[in-house]
Amino acid sequence: MKKYHVSTTINGEPVEFLCEPQQTLLDVLRDTLNLTGSKEGCASGDCGACTVIVDGRMVCSCLMLGVEAEGRTVTTVEGIATGDTLHPVQQKFLEHAALQCGFCTPGFIVAAKALLDENPNPTEEEARYWLAGNLCRCTGYDKIIRAVLDAASEMRREAAE
Amino acid sequence: MTFIGKDLKVVGTRPIRPDGVDKVTGRANFGADMTMPGMIWGKIKRSPHAHARIKRIYTEKALSLPGVKAVVTAADFPDIAAEEAFAGEAIMDFRDLSRNCMARGKVLYDGHAVAAVAATSPAIAEAALDLIEIEYEVLPFVIDVEAAMAEDAPLLHDTLFTQGVEPKPSRPSNIAKRINFTKGDVEAGFREADHIIERRYTGKPVHQGYIEPHACVAAVAADGQCMIWSSSQGHFMVRQYCAHLLGIDISNIRAMPAEIGGGFGGKTLVYLEPVALALARKSGRPVKIVMTREEVFRASGPAAGSVVEVKLGAKKDGRLTAGEVVLKYQAGAFPGSPVGPGCMCAFAMYDLPNASVTGYDVVCNRPKVAAYRAPGAPNASWGVESCLDELAIELGIDPLSLREKNAARDGTKAVHGPTWQNIGYAETLAAVRAHPHWTAPLGPGQGRGIASGFWFNIGGESSAAVHIAEDGTAAVATGNPDIGGSRASIAMMVAEVLGIPVERVRAIVADTASIGYTFLTGGSRVTFATGMAATEAAERVVEELKKRAAMMWEISPEAVEWRDGMAYPAGPNAGAFEPLSLGEIAFRSARTGGPISAELSINAQGAGPGFGTHICDVEVDRETGAVKILRYTAIQDVGRAIHPAYVEGQLQGGVTQGIGWALNEEYIYDGEGRLDNPGFLDYRIPVASDLPMIDTVLVEVPNPRHPFGARGVGEVPIVPPTAAVANAIYRAAGVRLRDLPMSPPHVLAALDKSDG
Ligand code: FES
Ligand code: FES
Numbered sequence A: 001m002k003k004y005h006v007s008t009t010i011n012g013e014p015v016e017f018l019c020e021p022q023q024t025l026l027d028v029l030r031d032t033l034n035l036t037g038s039k040e041g042c043a044s045g046d047c048g049a050c051t052v053i054v055d056g057r058m059v060c061s062c063l064m065l066g067v068e069a070e071g072r073t074v075t076t077v078e079g080i081a082t083g084d085t086l087h088p089v090q091q092k093f094l095e096h097a098a099l100q101c102g103f104c105t106p107g108f109i110v111a112a113k114a115l116l117d118e119n120p121n122p123t124e125e126e127a128r129y130w131l132a133g134n135l136c137r138c139t140g141y142d143k144i145i146r147a148v149l150d151a152a153s154e155m156r157r158e159a160a161e
Numbered sequence B: 001m002t003f004i005g006k007d008l009k010v011v012g013t014r015p016i017r018p019d020g021v022d023k024v025t026g027r028a029n030f031g032a033d034m035t036m037p038g039m040i041w042g043k044i045k046r047s048p049h050a051h052a053r054i055k056r057i058y059t060e061k062a063l064s065l066p067g068v069k070a071v072v073t074a075a076d077f078p079d080i081a082a083e084e085a086f087a088g089e090a091i092m093d094f095r096d097l098s099r100n101c102m103a104r105g106k107v108l109y110d111g112h113a114v115a116a117v118a119a120t121s122p123a124i125a126e127a128a129l130d131l132i133e134i135e136y137e138v139l140p141f142v143i144d145v146e147a148a149m150a151e152d153a154p155l156l157h158d159t160l161f162t163q164g165v166e167p168k169p170s171r172p173s174n175i176a177k178r179i180n181f182t183k184g185d186v187e188a189g190f191r192e193a194d195h196i197i198e199r200r201y202t203g204k205p206v207h208q209g210y211i212e213p214h215a216c217v218a219a220v221a222a223d224g225q226c227m228i229w230s231s232s233q234g235h236f237m238v239r240q241y242c243a244h245l246l247g248i249d250i251s252n253i254r255a256m257p258a259e260i261g262g263g264f265g266g267k268t269l270v271y272l273e274p275v276a277l278a279l280a281r282k283s284g285r286p287v288k289i290v291m292t293r294e295e296v297f298r299a300s301g302p303a304a305g306s307v308v309e310v311k312l313g314a315k316k317d318g319r320l321t322a323g324e325v326v327l328k329y330q331a332g333a334f335p336g337s338p339v340g341p342g343c344m345c346a347f348a349m350y351d352l353p354n355a356s357v358t359g360y361d362v363v364c365n366r367p368k369v370a371a372y373r374a375p376g377a378p379n380a381s382w383g384v385e386s387c388l389d390e391l392a393i394e395l396g397i398d399p400l401s402l403r404e405k406n407a408a409r410d411g412t413k414a415v416h417g418p419t420w421q422n423i424g425y426a427e428t429l430a431a432v433r434a435h436p437h438w439t440a441p442l443g444p445g446q447g448r449g450i451a452s453g454f455w456f457n458i459g460g461e462s463s464a465a466v467h468i469a470e471d472g473t474a475a476v477a478t479g480n481p482d483i484g485g486s487r488a489s490i491a492m493m494v495a496e497v498l499g500i501p502v503e504r505v506r507a508i509v510a511d512t513a514s515i516g517y518t519f520l521t522g523g524s525r526v527t528f529a530t531g532m533a534a535t536e537a538a539e540r541v542v543e544e545l546k547k548r549a550a551m552m553w554e555i556s557p558e559a560v561e562w563r564d565g566m567a568y569p570a571g572p573n574a575g576a577f578e579p580l581s582l583g584e585i586a587f588r589s590a591r592t593g594g595p596i597s598a599e600l601s602i603n604a605q606g607a608g609p610g611f612g613t614h615i616c617d618v619e620v621d622r623e624t625g626a627v628k629i630l631r632y633t634a635i636q637d638v639g640r641a642i643h644p645a646y647v648e649g650q651l652q653g654g655v656t657q658g659i660g661w662a663l664n665e666e667y668i669y670d671g672e673g674r675l676d677n678p679g680f681l682d683y684r685i686p687v688a689s690d691l692p693m694i695d696t697v698l699v700e701v702p703n704p705r706h707p708f709g710a711r712g713v714g715e716v717p718i719v720p721p722t723a724a725v726a727n728a729i730y731r732a733a734g735v736r737l738r739d740l741p742m743s744p745p746h747v748l749a750a751l752d753k754s755d756g
Helices: A027-030 A088-095 A106-118 A125-131 A140-159 B020-025 B092-099 B122-132 B145-149 B186-192 B235-246 B273-283 B291-300 B340-348 B376-396 B399-408 B426-436 B488-498 B526-553 B582-587 B644-663 B721-733 B744-753
Strands: A004-010 A013-019 A051-054 A058-059 A074-075 B038-044 B054-059 B066-074 B084-086 B091-094 B113-119 B131-136 B175-183 B196-203 B217-221 B226-228 B253-257 B287-290 B306-315 B320-331 B354-361 B446-455 B461-467 B474-478 B506-511 B560-563 B566-568 B597-604 B610-620 B627-637 B694-699
Touching: A004 B020, A004 B474, A013 A027, A013 A106, A027 B092, A051 A106, A058 A106, A074 B113, A074 B235, A088 A106, A088 A140, A106 A140, A106 B020, A125 B560, B038 B122, B038 B273, B038 B291, B054 B113, B066 B122, B066 B744, B084 B744, B091 B092, B092 B235, B092 B273, B092 B488, B113 B122, B113 B226, B131 B627, B145 B306, B145 B320, B145 B354, B145 B446, B145 B644, B175 B186, B175 B461, B186 B320, B196 B291, B217 B273, B226 B235, B235 B273, B306 B376, B320 B340, B340 B354, B340 B597, B376 B399, B376 B446, B376 B566, B399 B426, B399 B446, B426 B446, B426 B474, B426 B610, B426 B694, B446 B721, B461 B526, B474 B488, B474 B526, B488 B506, B526 B560, B526 B566, B526 B582, B526 B597, B610 B721, B627 B644, B627 B721, B644 B694, B644 B721, B721 B744
Parallel strands: A004 A074, B038 B287, B226 B253, B320 B354, B474 B506, B627 B694
Antiparallel strands: A004 A013, A051 A058, A051 A074, B038 B113, B054 B131, B066 B113, B084 B091, B175 B354, B196 B306, B217 B226, B217 B287, B306 B320, B446 B610, B461 B474, B461 B597, B560 B566, B610 B627
16 A cells, blocks of 8 residues: 655654655654554544653544654653653542543543643533543543642642742 | 561552553553564454344355465354353353354344354455355344243253253253242241331343453464463463363463453353464464454453342331342353352341241353343442332431441351451441441432442452562462452562561562462452462562571571561571571572572462441433432442552452442343344443542451451452432432432333323
8 A cells, every 4th residue: 555754743853754655644753763652442433552752732633644653743741741840630640549440541641631621620520521522431520620730730830839 | 477466567558559660651561561572463253133043144256265274163163062161150051151152053042153264354254244144044033131031031051951950951941040048937937027118129230331342362382382472360360261262281371471451250261262272273273362352242241231129127226127139130141140148148238037038040142141240239238228228218217227226247147158357348338337428418409328238258369479589589489360450469468577578578460380379360269369379489488588698697597587588597596697688688598508498389268258348429310311420439348458559459449330230331131142232332331530539448357267367359449330320319419219220210110100
């Protein structure tokens, strides 16, 4: 099958890859670029395990074609921490035990970061609706929501300093 | 040695789990994250029919497609004889397992594997599937349990004769087994009753719904040595089952534990691994297979659907005099539903003088069921806990008092046999009574229900090794995949025994060649059994450390005491020495006898049974039939919470799965016996916006058989929710739902009927 050449920016780095026209961005990330942090739970846009941020918007990478990444800026879970410093959402997930198996976690981390970028002070209900596209079968969401709200307040504190 | 009642420094705290950073940064490697040099991709051809004879399989076209490296069918697997194996909480037969992985002769359900290909890209493998042609003779099929039990039902297996009936049947049947046991005099018990109630409750199969689909990579070297990397609840199980199904020596298989993205019992079997191995053997290349979500629904184990008939007799004051249940469980295509544990759980929570329990294990044209959290118990308790509520209402007693009056306590002889010791059921009821949720006011259109749940919990074979590094840090290796934070709990127990901070203990999951045999992660056994092995291994290390200190001081080891990670002379008679730290002893270990480590393999006994009681508030929308969960409190005896946050998480997760089971989840089949909703869009599991916070209360009645008093905790919490929700709906809306799921259309229909 003929492959297409795509130039893009992933986690702050310029990245070029070749991909087949039917390959999703998730396939490319995982199988071509070896960025396996984004997970495939359904390949149909229903679970959110593959969530990435493209040009500032949260998207399911299983619903976007690799070729559509041309000229865009993509952030995956691998790009959320700054070097050794975890993002507050990641830190709070650890402190609140907001993961059990951890398979849904990359998608939640990316989606929660996207939420807090847009709304630094979400209510519990806003957080629950924003994250309603991310399925977790292990935790019952309780500790995830607490972690996200705690990360939000920590980030507000940091911003105020 | 027991640590129960001692002042503890690590156990009971909430440290960050050792594998946490990898999991929040995307570095953790799950089943599908592995690649190997030269690796190719496998895909599986599945049956479109619910029941059909396979007349011929044409693979030539697929094989001639460029890029295709191998095709396998049942002909590539040995046709093995029936042989039962203990599979955790259920019995499993290798012949059935082999035929479930690859159909032989007949396909038995929509989605049953018939052939597999391996090719150089997923797209080529997919294209090759379409080139495999299969000639079928379509047969009549049967989907529902009672239809499958009928005399004239289409038969799945003509070699299946009902076990447990006298005389031995002469004709085959879909009823694989009948179980019956009684206690006391049931008829007399019902005669004694002032009030008798008899009801029927049904439920559809539901899926475990782990977010990670099954995935594996298998490689076979020219000398026959095999490597399997897979996401499972037990890599020793993977090794054993693959060896058996393919006729390979166990020592020639090394199974590596991937991180596991949820299992809940559904990953206690193999589906892909033997197929990937067969493809790898034939192609000479490593083969990766990953299920799609549709395949997960169509071909991996749901939990049994069931029909449960309950009859209860009681005195006016609510004291139960007799009980009778009949449980009919769907096993799917092969025998092995969890009806056995269901029978034992049905009345396990109650002090019932007279009871009869009957169970049927029934095959039908659905995927073979797999364990799902407390397998069998939710079905039975859906019936019994709903019926108790109906009884409470008819007697005019509050449902909590009814349970208090009849609760099993220490010394109660359970209907299924054991006499309870050190159980905490009554303590959970007392905690309900004391909880502000129980008496909180409710608004109009709202209702509150309670229900209880029980699970045995298991122990079993576990190995653990503790190694001390030269700088006095430690590593603990076990053989259980970490499905929900067990690295943390194991590291904490070892740190407690060694007397060092938990950050200085590294917990790892070792592969099958690197640690002694360890039974799978299931039955809520890991913190109990593997924790026990790790604790005892750490205690041996402490003994050794004392010996080394004694050597350095030239005194007897009995004169050395271990406290807070340091050796001290025990009392003034031992001599005046400066204490030696773990690091100092480790640093000099070469001069005192070499490396310090201990490995222990045990068969842990004495898993303490678990009991829980849940309070649920709901609001029913009379326009749409939608049920909203307003507030939920789960109360459970956990023995001793090693890492309380992960214990709470087990309760919250189990409750949420139970709420999904109650309100939405079900397998829907069309008229042709094909699954109609094999995706997360139409099979709707709870999402964050469906739920409130899930409150938990951890009651701690220590299990004396565990060094820290731990009991298994993961399974009990899925048992009460279905009935707790139904009982709340009745009080909110005045309608009694007896069929799961209580989805909006069903609730609406019930409301319409009651409005008459
Ligand atoms: S894998 Fe993309 S939403 Fe599920
Ligand atoms: S932690 Fe397992 S799916 Fe969310």
